[in-house]
Amino acid sequence: xxxxxxxxxxxxxxxxxxxxxxxxxxxxxxxxxxxxxxxxxxxxxxxxxxxxxxxxxxxxxxxxxxxxxxxxxxxxxxxxxxxxxxxxxxxxxxxxxxxxxxxxxxxxxxxxxxxxxxxxxxxxxxxxxxxxxxxxxxxxxxxxxxxxxxxxxxxxxxxxxxxxxxxxxxxxxxxxxxxxxxxxxxxxxxxxxxxxxxxxxxxxxxxxxxxxxxxxxxxxxxxxxxxxxxxxxxxxxxxxxxxxxxxxxxxxxxxxxxxxxxxxxxx
Amino acid sequence: xxxxxxxxxxxxxxxxxxxxxxxxxxxxxxxxxxxxxxxxxxxxxxxxxxxxxxxxxxxxxxxxxxxxxxxxxxxxxxxxxxxxxxxxxxxxxxxxxxxxxxxxxxxxxxxxxxxxxxxxxxxxxxxxxxxxxxxxxxxxxxxxxxxxxxxxxxxxxxxxxxxxxxxxxxxxxxxxxxxxxxxxxxxxxxxxxxxxxxxxxxxxxxxxxxxxxxxxxxxxxxxxxxxxxxxxxxxxxxxxxxxxxxxxxxxxxxxxxxxxxxxxxxx
Numbered sequence: 001x002x003x004x005x006x007x008x009x010x011x012x013x014x015x016x017x018x019x020x021x022x023x024x025x026x027x028x029x030x031x032x033x034x035x036x037x038x039x040x041x042x043x044x045x046x047x048x049x050x051x052x053x054x055x056x057x058x059x060x061x062x063x064x065x066x067x068x069x070x071x072x073x074x075x076x077x078x079x080x081x082x083x084x085x086x087x088x089x090x091x092x093x094x095x096x097x098x099x100x101x102x103x104x105x106x107x108x109x110x111x112x113x114x115x116x117x118x119x120x121x122x123x124x125x126x127x128x129x130x131x132x133x134x135x136x137x138x139x140x141x142x143x144x145x146x147x148x149x150x151x152x153x154x155x156x157x158x159x160x161x162x163x164x165x166x167x168x169x170x171x172x173x174x175x176x177x178x179x180x181x182x183x184x185x186x187x188x189x190x191x192x193x194x195x196x197x198x199x200x201x202x203x204x205x206x207x208x209x210x211x212x213x214x215x216x217x218x219x220x221x222x223x224x225x226x227x228x229x230x231x232x233x234x235x236x237x238x239x240x241x242x243x244x245x246x247x248x249x250x251x252x253x254x255x256x257x258x259x260x261x262x263x264x265x266x267x
Numbered sequence: 268x269x270x271x272x273x274x275x276x277x278x279x280x281x282x283x284x285x286x287x288x289x290x291x292x293x294x295x296x297x298x299x300x301x302x303x304x305x306x307x308x309x310x311x312x313x314x315x316x317x318x319x320x321x322x323x324x325x326x327x328x329x330x331x332x333x334x335x336x337x338x339x340x341x342x343x344x345x346x347x348x349x350x351x352x353x354x355x356x357x358x359x360x361x362x363x364x365x366x367x368x369x370x371x372x373x374x375x376x377x378x379x380x381x382x383x384x385x386x387x388x389x390x391x392x393x394x395x396x397x398x399x400x401x402x403x404x405x406x407x408x409x410x411x412x413x414x415x416x417x418x419x420x421x422x423x424x425x426x427x428x429x430x431x432x433x434x435x436x437x438x439x440x441x442x443x444x445x446x447x448x449x450x451x452x453x454x455x456x457x458x459x460x461x462x463x464x465x466x467x468x469x470x471x472x473x474x475x476x477x478x479x480x481x482x483x484x485x486x487x488x489x490x491x492x493x494x495x496x497x498x499x500x501x502x503x504x505x506x507x508x509x510x511x512x513x514x515x516x517x518x519x520x521x522x523x524x525x526x527x528x529x530x531x532x533x534x
Contacts, residue, residue, distance in 0.1 A: 138518070140521075141521060144516065171514070242533065243411045243412065244411075244412055247413075251407060251408075253521070261476070265476050265507065
């Protein structure tokens with residue numbers, strides 16, 4: 001694959017990569033910008049659910065990335081620029097030197113996502129997660145433990161924001177998802193599809209480590225700080241992770257990972 | 268407690284809070300700067316192992332923080348400034364409006380830290396953790412699960428860096444620790460003190476969830492990416508968290524939290 005040289009930060013062919021710290025690209029055009037070698041490899045892999053649109057690479061990185069770039073569809077333009085031109089395009093010093101533009105997958109109705117899952121699938125329903133580190137962490141752990149899908153309510157931040165993708169080490173690009181859900185309706189749909197719906201809350205009398213395992217299971221996570229609201233907790237069974245006295249609760253992504261480990265491990 | 272008004276960002280009484288994005292304060296003078304209400308409350312609490320030196324608060328936050336500030340030792344100066352003056356001192360917009368200066372605890376030899384622990388203590392030995400988010404996450408989970416201490420080798424970043432403290436929700440200030448350790452020597456000392464020393468590595472044939480529990484237990488974590496080097500793994504038993512095929516490993520702080528949950532839970 002021959003890289004297309006870019007000498008001018010204002011070259012219109014790389015306009016989509018310009019000033020990527022500004023967030024307004026994401027969502028508006030159905031595209032996202034991702035960065036770094038790990039994420040590029042996921043985007044170029046068969047596991048990705050997102051169409052690669054273009055890549056923009058520091059010249060000095062091209063040879064080391066040849067294999068990953070060759071895995072992109074043959075019609076994907078790969079632009080190459082010197083580090084100063086690259087920094088001029090991105091709007092800051094891009095020390096990783098690797099950017100990729102991708103197309104978000106088409107939105108899918110929850111029922112369709114659930115219909116594609118196994119009889120022992122474990123999914124996460126995240127409600128009101130506003131922090132991109134936590135969002136990325138939830139996706140990373142979901143992928144590590146083979147969760148069938150991640151479901152996001154209408155108060156979650158965008159998982160395709162650059163930092164969330166990076167923290168997820170690319171899991172956002174390969175995990176089936178449904179987004180923008182009404183959380184109460186989603187809980188009802190999960191139940192109708194045969195899922196046990198287990199809401200995590202520190203106040204639960206049911207400790208996670210003795211919770212029965214097996215069958216379709218949905219783990220419901222709430223926002224850091226307030227947690228899940230009462231009207232959602234009342235629709236679910238609850239589970240909790242007992243903690244040491246006097247200390248603030250676990251990080252929500254960490255709590256979710258501990259639950260994923262419990263419900264997905266073999267035997 | 269009467270707050271001391273500060274009208275000039277260059278007032279020498281608040282010099283320690285100036286330009287806190289620069290890291291050179293930390294370590295050099297044995298002091299640290301922390302931010303936010305949660306961390307202030309920990310620093311002022313009886314659980315803190317760090318001496319509060321001063322606080323600098325946005326005027327508009329003073330009344331809501333009265334209780335937390337009253338918990339500080341009576342000779343601790345509390346400075347108050349308008350938001351613009353506060354921003355001028357900090358060097359950026361400090362939307363939380365709450366800064367605290369503290370003194371790191373005196374360094375303690377590992378043997379002394381271990382001597383103070385219970386017969387069923389669980390500790391974390393972290394090796395080569397260079398990321399402040401991960402460092403803070405390890406401390407947060409250690410506190411949530413009542414770990415007896417966090418031990419850091421000589422290739423770890425500073426846990427008293429502002430972001431690590433914030434991510435730890437103050438756990439860095441209240442967790443017994445030993446730092447700057449030679450990791451091989453630390454493993455030998457842990458064994459001599461009756462600890463089972465369990466190194467986490469994805470390649471381990473021993474799954475975490477069936478690892479025996481009880482007695483003094485040390486969980487050894489390695490750097491993201493390379494993990495623990497062979498010469499350390501060879502000195503330890505190993506445990507692993509089985510993951511779904513084809514995906515990158517768990518985040519190190521997440522893996523540590525899952526292990527802490529396993530080894531600290533009751534029954």
